Amino acid sequence: MTENASAAEPLAADSAVAVVGMSGRFPGAPDLDAYWANLLDGLCSVTDFTEEELIADGADAREIRGRDYVPAKGHLADADRFDAELFGFNRTEAAALDPQHRLLLETAWAALENAGRSPLGGTSRTGVYVGGGPTEHMLAAQTDPRLAASIGALQVRILTDREFLAPWISYRLGLEGPSMTVQTACSTSLTAVHLAVQSLLLGDCDTALAGGVAVDAVHKRGYVHQQGGIYSPDGRCRPFDERAGGTVPGNGVGVVVLRRLCDALADGDPVRAVIRGSAVTNDGATKVGFTAPGVDQQTAAVVEAWTAAGLDPADAQYLEAHGTATALGDRIEAAAATAAFKGALGTGRIGIGSVKSNIGHLDAAAGVAALIKSVLMLERATLVPNADPGRPHPELGFDDSPFHLIGRTAAWPEPEHGPRRSGVSSVGIGGTNVHVVLEEAPPRAAAGEPDARGGAEVLLLSARTREDLSVLAGRLAKALRAPDAPSLADTAYTLHRGRAPLAVRGYVRAGDRAGAAELLDGLAAGGPGGLGGPDPLGEAWLAGGPVAREGGGRRVALPSYPFAGESHGAYRLGAVAPGGPETEQRDPSAGLEQGVRALLAEALGLGPADADDPEMTYFAAGGDSLTAVHLVGCLRDDFGLDVPITLFLEQLTLHEMARQIIATGEGDNSLDALLSEFEAE
Template sequence: MKIAVVGIGCRFPGAQGPDEFWQLLREGKDMTREVPADRFNVEAVYAPESGTPGKTASRKGAFIDQIDKFDAEFFQVSAKEAAKMDPQQRLLLMSAWDALEDAGQPPSRVAGSRTSVFVGMMNADYWDLQHRNGIADMDLYSFTGMHQRSLASGRLSYAFDLRGPSVTIDAACASSLVAIHLACKSLRSGESTMALACGVNLVLTPHENVMYSQVGMMAPDGRCKFGDASANGFVRAEGIGVLVLKPLERALADGDRVRAVILGSAVSNDGRSKDTLTAPSVVGQEAAIRWAYEDAGIAAAEVDYVEAHGTGTRIDLVELNALSAILAPNRPADRPCIVGSVKTNIGHAEGAAGVAGVIKTVLCLQNGEVPPNLHFDTPHPKLDWDAMPLLIPTRAHALGSADKRAIASVSGQGISSTNACIVLTQADPVAQHTSAEAGRPHAVTLSAPNPAGLDAVCRSFLASLEDGEAGKRHSLRDIAYTTTQRRAQHASRVAFVAASHDELALSLRRHLAGGTSGSFGHGAADDEAGADALRRRLQQIADAYMAGNEVDWSDAAESGGRLVDLPSYPWQLDRHWLDVSRLETNRSAA
């Protein structure tokens, strides 16, 4: 069974959402920077020499902004509970909403369904901070918000009333790839009808930095230099990624937008195929890749792109040798397999590293392009590059062609010796149909849980209608279909009836300036349009909608509407964090 990727929600260093992430990748940006003061005091734990007891050799990382902020009111979470919730849970909630919105799956569609949740997660730094705060401050919210990592998946299932399996996976840095693999298995077996496959990682304490530095795993310059002669370790990073997955046939029947298709997957373990538990193994990695290709029903020579684990450590040599052994047979000499690593852009997101790689690969397949791999200047001398059918790109490369859909795979490993591989391909192209009736009026709805949120939604939507922005490129029919039939309908709401993008933008401006809802588009130049029977019918439905009634837009909507990219919900963020003053007091007393 083929699995469709129908929605993406993500937050990575320097990017919120798939569009910003793709722009970052295309521009070849390196998002590493010095550890910010709101994470920990890097000066206190820094020493330039790897292995210095109690010290880290790197001052850098890749970080997400505003991790202390959360829209608690939107998810009906009290301020007290929000402060005790691991920010990984909070960011998962918002990213999962973004992903469901991107997939056109409002809560009314998914509540009570056999939708599963699989979350890859390996760190719990917020619990470490809470633990240092002392046991007197611990309560039920500490237990559900931080102590039990199982609550990361359970929180999503509860928030959206999802009744399928709900599991948090810790397979170290392979965690989120294993989560995607298990989600696909659940869908294929019929256990789930839809799945959220997630990964999350935040860096809040210096402990792991210090431990990794003791064994020379941290790059002093803060860069992952995959495949390069100067590779000397990785840089730690943060990330949150959520994929909405469905069986492909079901997704097509439901009119979903298919971003890419998962053909197969596999997970292996190195066992005792190496000298020590934590050493990488060619045998284990080859097994996962080979099994995934067999599961996908493809020959290795068909693979056009591999998103590697690619940390810039000794694992690179093992991984590249494993890939070469599998990809070389029957591959034309003039068609090497492109191999890259997202870690060269955003660092190693550990528990979220796999989903970051999959999201990058989905975007590559969707856009028919592989962006440049950073920090690859001198090929590693211990590899026989002339004999390897691999190309690490230092510039953008086209992916796929008119007569061949591109095939890609994503590899990942964990220090627990777990290996995982996901195989994907491009979705079938969708014919672009313009609106059948020029000048036909359409109804567009916008909503939020409260008036302040609604104003933010309207401002965001208005910005998308500017020349060159995504909203202006979509047909009004598709915008109307997406907002009325594929988005959540909250309590604070407004509806606009318009026959053009300009009229819609004018109505939004009037509303934001304090105009009366329901009387849009009826200026002096619009008398004839205002008398139109369809416009009157749409306005009647719009009035009922704004009065809080449940309405059916399908009867008055133009047929053929498609789900399209529109601005995601603009979160109303407030700070929620532990009582740091008490933490510092307890530290001093200790």
Template sequence: MSEAFRGQDSAVAVIGVSCRLPRAAGPAAFWALLRDGLDAISSTPADRWGVAAFDPGSPALGAGHGGFLDGVDHFDAGFFGISPREAAAVDPQQRLTLELGWEALEDAGVVPERVRGTSVGVFIGANKDDYATLSRRYGVEAITEHSTTGLQRGMIANRVSYAFGLTGPSITVDTAQSSSLVAVHLACESLRRGECASALVGGVLLNLSAEAAVELSRFGALSPDGRCFTFDERANGFVRGEGGAVLVLKPLRQALADGDHVYCVIRGSAVNHDGPSEGLTVPSACAQEEVIRFAHERAGVQAADIQYVELHGTGTRVGDPIEAAALGAAVGRPRRAHGPLRVGSVKTNIGHLECAAGIAGLLKVILAIHHRQIPASLNFRQASPEVRLEEQNLQVQTQTAGWPDPGRPLVAGVSSFGMGGANCHVVVSEVTDGEAGQSTTLDAPAGPTPWALPLSAKTARALGEQAMRLRAFVTEQPEIPIRDVAWTMATARSVFAHRAVVVAGDVDGFLAGLQDVAGLQDPAGLRDVDVSSVVVRGV
């Protein structure tokens, strides 16, 4: 390892994560999809293109395939204080980002009400406005007093800041396909300058209109096979994906001092532009190599330290060889004595999320570090002759496996390149043993102890549904101590009008109590539950 990561004072911790991705309604489901090497690509839903007179199965859409979310029209407007009339005019990308922001804060153990009025920043990568396209099909009669705020992309970040009462920078970033990773870079820079104390950062894309897909098809970007064949001889374009992810970032020293759970550390990042390449949308190998080297310099790492790189990896005939050459020059060949550099692309699992692709790739790496396994990159059979993997000392990760050198700090890079030439690279690592020693821990009482597990929700039905979800969580993840679940629910969750408390001394008692609360989800059965209702089991 190079000098123990130069510039530790500038390191940024990832302390919360959330996502909604194809066939993955949250980080745990996303990790399961990655770990098991699953393909989330499907045929385009028959009703996805709305009123457009367009056949979703047309070859113009790349065989009508993509990575899609279910229920993109579902939204609990009342939870966020938005009227049904206004919600109908609000881009679903705004709605999804609100939900992801709330979930990321909860995952970080941050009660949203406690950060109101504080300098938390919001940085969201977004560059599509399909919902505005759909709305305009209905003419001027469809325009309401909420259309201006509901349809502007800049409002995606602003809506989160307003809803949560956050006073830090609030920026929607558009650098085409590199938007969300550039948002991460900007968020880290803002934290280092002290503009914000913590930050919500992410990206979002929903594919709602046929027009956007037709544009990409006629540009020649989409694979007629409906798959991303990253670095493979079959590479012929990409398949579209959709969804979003949001992270909670905090200066590492502060996160350790506060006793936060740290998923991983962002050591450094860099951005640049291709400059005068062979064409507006033709990547520059020199610029990509330069942005990677600059990110390494800022992170205090050397090529030999990097064990894995999450590629931009779209699976295009022009882009793949250029990216391989740049990565080989910056990392692969300089580390030849340490074996080939492992590489892969999440686009082979969920499709290309375009402006949200960078955050999806970063989240994959965060989870890979957290679980100490590198997931397989799919659809790789034989390398394209133009990619020259052996010459560049690169190796596609084709099986889910442990890190190449787990005895050393796990270090990875993430690349994201915009079609107009805006490049970004981020260096991520695990928390080192020396850093972990600076964190604080909570000592649990010795011996059997009853624990109180509180639940609350804005509606009676939501209270019962929360009990069901929590029961499933406790059942599916028995390795998590019940005391930790109870502590989190008591100290890191918002308190709403409808409440219940389960008190028990063991897991079976909690499961029984949660089942009782879940059984009351009929609104009639919870009509009078507007103060604490105690279910006692196993005390």
């Protein structure tokens, strides 16, 4: 913070929350580096599809050739890919798992790594506050009787319903704080941030994940424009612009990691920005219709958030607005913001913009996309424009308001009083308004001196596969060559404390960043697990044992895990469900063992090659308790075999499991007794 900070600022560490990690995937941006580059260039990442692309992806040719069809969307590439094995899902489960769940799991993992924290059970009392939108996959899966027959109706619901978005993260990452799926329509993810902030300040958790995801469909498609509707007639979203004609749908996912500022500073966390205050209101009945926004409670959300921060809205230099580019939405938001920021009335000194111009309207993920944009701007002291900025709409009255529409990328000047600050707004259909007050991070102390290891550091790396380890080593080498690269001691500390220990491992021992980068290139090229000379710590790491690194360091942002999963498709309404791997067919006339093997292979998503692999063991390969319950029922109903559910907790090959099922299945256990046994485990 600057020396001329306001009197309210000394209280910030007691009442403020730090953003210590972030991750996201947005249209045109597989990571936040690409996201920032696109924002910096004022790029519109909405995709215009060709007729051939749409038809090839399953679109109705008659619909897309209609006069009002707009072949544009904020498309999220590779939204059907998922590193299923890393998260403990077999292929059948991964195919049923909604793409929103898949993306949110990977993004939560990456956000924790960005905060320098292990994503697997290393952070207890961590709350999860996330939400998502409705999806075609969920609707299609939950109405497909074949899928229910294959894995069980309850399992289908748990794998596809958005109410389980937060619990899956808590379960798979081992996080023991509150776990809440939030739904407030378009303001979902910023509401999730507000709830996470409140949870931290109340002491319900010590770390919180907050954000949202929106993937209504993974395939390419546009939308039908209706006169007077909310969608743009030309596939472009131009908030507050005189050419504004509506919004454009988009897909994306974003997660932030939050901690109390006092804790983050004490623990040396990489604070990226500070949340000074937040507030949520609802319009109630004070508007013309259920879907219409309202002025008064939007204004109240802004004022209450800045009051919670101990500040005045006029202390802001920038407002990241909801900005749908609809005639009614923009007018009401401009009026509400003008009333809230009246302390700067007529000055035009507060910049305003909306990331929807760049990526479209991300529905449940819109608020976190806007928040991440604002954090990146504060970090880099740079104001970025709307994509293709034009002149402000004359009906918004910006000439006599606190605002000016950002028209080009420019440095964010340091204010005369206090640090740089911005507000972020989000508005949901149904009237839930959210506002968050952001402030630039306090300066971080310089890195300490190298520890007592003679200047040499051991960098410990691990991954699920050798290919992933190579990619990770290459990315880390590039990061250590960057002008703003962290110290080697901080890098070693973060890799040791802030990464999950996975099966495939490697290490390098080096005395400086240049040397470490060169050795990492060797590891990326397929070199031996240890490079740079033998080291006891490194060799213990390769052996798979626990390691205790000596020396200190700070958590720093390093490249996150290079997820490289295959496509698991998505279910579609009115179409054949996505084909999983070919499995053995169940033939009632076939032998009992073959029929049992086919049932197991179907439930576990195994192809013939995997099913015949004498070395592959299950359920360790991905089965879980609900799959086991389903199999117990199928074995009784289809084959008259009663088996204990504990059988599926053993590590057996498919053939061994089938033979043991047959050998033990002639007892008289009832399904109710089996379920009681499962509940007791």
